[in-house]
Amino acid sequence: MIRLFRVSKRYPEGVTALHEVSLHIEKGEFAFLTGPSGAGKTTLLRLLFREERPTSGQIIIDGRNLIKLPRKEVPFFRRNIGLVFQDFKLIPHWTVYENVAFALEALGTPPREIRKRVLRVLGMVGLHGKMARKAAVLSGGEQQRVAIARALVKEPKILLADEPTGNLDNEMACRIMEIFEEINTRGTTIVMATHNYELVSRYGNRVIGLDRGRVVEATERVAEGT
Amino acid sequence: MRGVNYPYYFLAKALKGIKRHLFLNIVTVVIITFSMAIFGIFSLLFLYTKGVVDRWEERMGISAYLEEGIDRATLKALMDRIRAIDGVEGVRYISKEEAYRLFKRELSSLSDVVEDLDENPLPSSLEVRVRSGMEVEGVERIAREIGRLKGVEDVDFGGQWLKRLATILKLFRVSLVALSLFLFLTIVLIVSNTIRLTMFSRKDEIEIMELVGATERFIKMPFLIEGFLQGTIGAFTGALIVLGLHSAIFPKLGPFFMILSGNPSPRVPMAGLLLFMVLLGGALGIAGSSFAVKRFLEAA
Numbered sequence A: 001m002i003r004l005f006r007v008s009k010r011y012p013e014g015v016t017a018l019h020e021v022s023l024h025i026e027k028g029e030f031a032f033l034t035g036p037s038g039a040g041k042t043t044l045l046r047l048l049f050r051e052e053r054p055t056s057g058q059i060i061i062d063g064r065n066l067i068k069l070p071r072k073e074v075p076f077f078r079r080n081i082g083l084v085f086q087d088f089k090l091i092p093h094w095t096v097y098e099n100v101a102f103a104l105e106a107l108g109t110p111p112r113e114i115r116k117r118v119l120r121v122l123g124m125v126g127l128h129g130k131m132a133r134k135a136a137v138l139s140g141g142e143q144q145r146v147a148i149a150r151a152l153v154k155e156p157k158i159l160l161a162d163e164p165t166g167n168l169d170n171e172m173a174c175r176i177m178e179i180f181e182e183i184n185t186r187g188t189t190i191v192m193a194t195h196n197y198e199l200v201s202r203y204g205n206r207v208i209g210l211d212r213g214r215v216v217e218a219t220e221r222v223a224e225g226t
Numbered sequence B: 001m002r003g004v005n006y007p008y009y010f011l012a013k014a015l016k017g018i019k020r021h022l023f024l025n026i027v028t029v030v031i032i033t034f035s036m037a038i039f040g041i042f043s044l045l046f047l048y049t050k051g052v053v054d055r056w057e058e059r060m061g062i063s064a065y066l067e068e069g070i071d072r073a074t075l076k077a078l079m080d081r082i083r084a085i086d087g088v089e090g091v092r093y094i095s096k097e098e099a100y101r102l103f104k105r106e107l108s109s110l111s112d113v114v115e116d117l118d119e120n121p122l123p124s125s126l127e128v129r130v131r132s133g134m135e136v137e138g139v140e141r142i143a144r145e146i147g148r149l150k151g152v153e154d155v156d157f158g159g160q161w162l163k164r165l166a167t168i169l170k171l172f173r174v175s176l177v178a179l180s181l182f183l184f185l186t187i188v189l190i191v192s193n194t195i196r197l198t199m200f201s202r203k204d205e206i207e208i209m210e211l212v213g214a215t216e217r218f219i220k221m222p223f224l225i226e227g228f229l230q231g232t233i234g235a236f237t238g239a240l241i242v243l244g245l246h247s248a249i250f251p252k253l254g255p256f257f258m259i260l261s262g263n264p265s266p267r268v269p270m271a272g273l274l275l276f277m278v279l280l281g282g283a284l285g286i287a288g289s290s291f292a293v294k295r296f297l298e299a300a
Helices: A041-048 A071-078 A096-105 A111-124 A140-152 A170-185 A197-203 B006-020 B022-058 B072-083 B096-106 B108-115 B136-147 B160-201 B203-212 B216-261 B270-299
Strands: A002-010 A016-025 A030-034 A056-061 A081-085 A158-162 A189-194 A206-211 A214-219 B061-066 B088-094 B125-130 B152-156
Touching: A002 A041, A016 A041, A016 A206, A016 A214, A030 A041, A030 A170, A030 A197, A041 A056, A041 A158, A041 A189, A071 A081, A071 B203, A081 A140, A096 A111, A096 A140, A096 B203, A111 A140, A140 A170, A158 A170, A170 A189, A170 A197, B006 B022, B006 B160, B006 B216, B022 B160, B022 B216, B022 B270, B061 B072, B061 B136, B072 B088, B072 B125, B088 B096, B125 B136, B136 B152, B136 B160, B160 B203, B160 B216, B160 B270, B203 B216, B216 B270
Parallel strands: A030 A189, A030 A206, A081 A158, A158 A189
Antiparallel strands: A002 A016, A002 A056, A206 A214, B061 B125, B061 B152, B088 B125
């Protein structure tokens, strides 16, 4: 599903964010991207949703080579990718429903279909009863669940999450993880960047460790029950 | 999967944008209104001046004064040669006697002066009619050509001053173009600025749109519509001002036009001008907003 071949990213100021990273993430996998701040986690995710292009190397996602992807194809590529960020990226003066529905409006989905799908994902993240509330009045955990709902409502093949639990307390972080696990069991490939090692060890998923732009650790998913 | 009512969706977003920055939008529309009104008023002045000059040009003719004692054969040959010149529609011979009669009739107050003379001082002449609508330069060219012909003493096409007027008209046209360009640029810049502010205030929304996979067209459209509405509304009210001023002032100018061109109500394409103003306003609004959107998305 996701393949990287010797991907490097250097910025004009001379900073090397990633150095010859090669990776292969299978369809349906749930991988943690770990490492300290500045390890290159966010840069790697930004390359995966084509917010940036690598300086060298190749990135193949769902059969598409991102290096050769023309600019005007990028929106269509992103329709298969759900994105969740640490800072939620919600429109605070919009309601929960509007924030989620917006992702489908932008894709030209018919209103009836939008309503059906928004209600379904809001149910999934447990916010059915709060859909008329403004995003600004929700707690951090609730806001992140709205952001997840917005990412999921497009029914993406891949979910990329950048420190989704970074601003949340432990209890809320666990609730978010439960939702991710559930999405993953339905077949969505998930790549989640985090520096919360406790969370990583608790879930036993595949771990891709980054340090100063290089892959330093790559474990397979720990088998159930071991 | 298509189904969103896009025109309605985009219009609703554009109106929301206008509502959010209502004061700024009103200021923008007012500036467009005055810019377009100034453009309209100057265009009208130009059209009226051109109408008067055109009418004068239409009535322009050439008088070729003949040498004393020109014989019949030379006269006939001369008339044939003049008729052959491109742009000449007709030639009429006016004998010394006819010239005298005409002079007495048209300038009766001066007839005493002529009667006091021993002999008729007026020369025989040829009145040359040129193709209607011909510009002063064309008439002058024909006059010069006639002046070189054998048997012609002097030529007068009564257009030296008209030529000067045509030069002034040309200058007017150039000034109008320069003024229009300045006004249009002002409109484009003011719309562009307003749209840029609207876009800044919706920066997060635009970022999210890009992240969820909205196409550039989808992101741009509400802002382009907003610019189009500003331009069209501003130009429409500007056109109303021009129409109002024209209706109030024009009827009083009848005698003035009568003296100038012998026609109390020269026709100008008023409806065409007003329609052009409104369409132009819309186009300038789109141009301004496109400029802002392009710059904003490139910088994002």
